[in-house]
Amino acid sequence: MTDGIPCMQLRGGSSKGAYFLRDDLPADPAERDDLLLRIMGSPDARQVDGLGGGHPLTSKVAVVSRSGDPDADVDYLFLQVVPDRPVVTDAQTCGNLLAGVGPFAIERGLVPAAGDTTTVRIRIVNPAVSLVEATVQTPGGRVRYDGGTVMAGTPFPAAPIHLAFPGGANPVFPTGRVVDAFTGLEVTCVDAGMPVVLLRAGDLGIAGDEDPAVLEGDDALRERVESVRLAAGAAMGLGDVRELTVPKMTIVAAPRHGGTVTTRTFIPHRVHAAIGVLGAVSVAVAVRTPGTVAPGSADTLVRVEHPTGTFDVAVDLDPDGAATRVRRTTVVRTARKLTDGLVWPRPASTRPANARPASIGEATG
Template identity: 75%
Template sequence: MQMRGGSSKGAYFLAADLPADPAERDDLLLRIMGSPDERQIDGLGGGHPLTSKVAVVGPSESPGADVDYLFLQVVPDRPIVTDAQTCGNLLAGVGPFAIERGLVAPAGETTTVRIRIMNPTVSLAEATVRTPAGQVQYDGDTVMAGTPFPAAPIDLAFPGGDAPLFPTGQVVDFFAGVEATAVDAGMPVVLVRAGDLGLAGDEEPAVLEADEALRAKVEALRVEAGRKMGLGDVRDTTVPKVSIISAPRHGGTVTTRTFIPHRVHAAIGVLGAVSVAAALRARGEANNRLVRVEHPSGFFDAYVQLEGVGPKARLVRSTVVRTARKLSDGLVWPRTGKATG
């Protein structure tokens, strides 16, 4: 099934329909999505990280979850499939997909699907899906920045955990000579002030992507941050993200431009926004639980509850509202041969 989840788009599969061996699975997904090819012209991918995503969903053996969700990022122009991070945008489609595939039975006007996220950074989430008359409702009036059309709301809630909000043990670090904050509230993110990179902070994504010196600087601090955050060598991974922050322009809490990690997001990821919001609250720069994160195509509201302040702060719970829509449902014909051949 192809779905738009949040401000991303991806292919959703039942786990039982894919090879159990990770190497065989990844090779198949490269051929299905059309990688390696920057256009992905021979597959389902859209030639951009935001449209080259896969969700693998199956029944969960955990008593606290209904389904397991594994997110896989298929790199468009390289033969790489990575599970190093999760995706909160594609997560918005997991609840509807689970109900459509019969993994979870509709429970009334709304159905809550308990999801165990199998990627390293988040353990559990709850998605509340509108299911009037026992059917997933996709049409609605909720307009979400980063998508052009309204749809039915899907409420996503993330419980906190015992993991530290600041993996380095400090609120402020220096990476590649730049002051930054390394945070993980579901997505490893490095916050850097725009002025420290010689930026205004409201540049268009294409302008930032075209600045080779900036991209090299961002990558250098990202690689150093990754090591200090305990992520190892991150040169070939998609985490941490780097969010460039500056003063709000439209009444929000902060303006962001986010490298994901080499392209610049047209909006901001769900858990990336939660991490930004949590860092601002722990740093004392956001006094309310509702943090409005401005991004290139609008804003993202994240409700964040913390316990404690400063380097000992811990995430208790976060909630967001997303939308999703089923685009197509059927068979896909992967190209033959090996993806790396």
């Protein structure tokens, strides 16, 4: 620890996280999680003493290793580090940080560059094992980050990274129905890589295109959405979800800007400035399936509108009502390397939060 721990920070999709090789972290999950809390700066809403950015979208960790699965090159474990609580959870994966896994694997030598593009086969190990292929730009044998692909939710263009998700054998509607009713509201529970509950904006008395800050500031709305989440989580087989970050709660409405559907997503208590990759996939599957609460569409390409733009998802389904399965989905993301070096965690034994504050002479602003 005194020599620092190898760490790379990347912007992956519309999130930002710290990427580690599994062998550079403790093997024991409890020791690993304690270390990550100290690296990221939790528990502290600002995370001022660590790498985290004081928001769930910037307090994320990717742990990558060589895979023992013959169908994959690397394993990817996602860990959400809660900013203001001493909590690290692997209850969900993250499709945004997934965009950085391929570049990280190539940079760390886990996968050799193979021509102008390199395909990295990734096994996502949480919450359930799934596979994805990431195609990364590697001209001259090096990862290319600069490019002209503009991705909503990020301010600057970068090189495209194509993510292709093969379908699975399990139906995508975990309750066995395309519409359920919880606390007096009709919802659709869908899991096409991310557990999501869809609610109609009109049923909540809102337009569905509000600014995230407006929705976060509506205490009555947040309480109602949370009551639905708790009931839906149990019905989806997730158990008591009070301390979990899933399911996500996506409010759907008619499109406003030429897309297929308008969304606002609680993740689950803050409102996403965009939408998560696998969350968007789950929404797109619901849009493509007749009878759900989402606006329907027969088009293979679903354009999901969110607070900062749109997210395109190409969906190929095996349609069968509540037994619908996904054949394949594809999306385009971007990622960018921000830093690469060593990180020093705060000591395991530090002053408690209520320790003596700095004096005026010590406080330099």
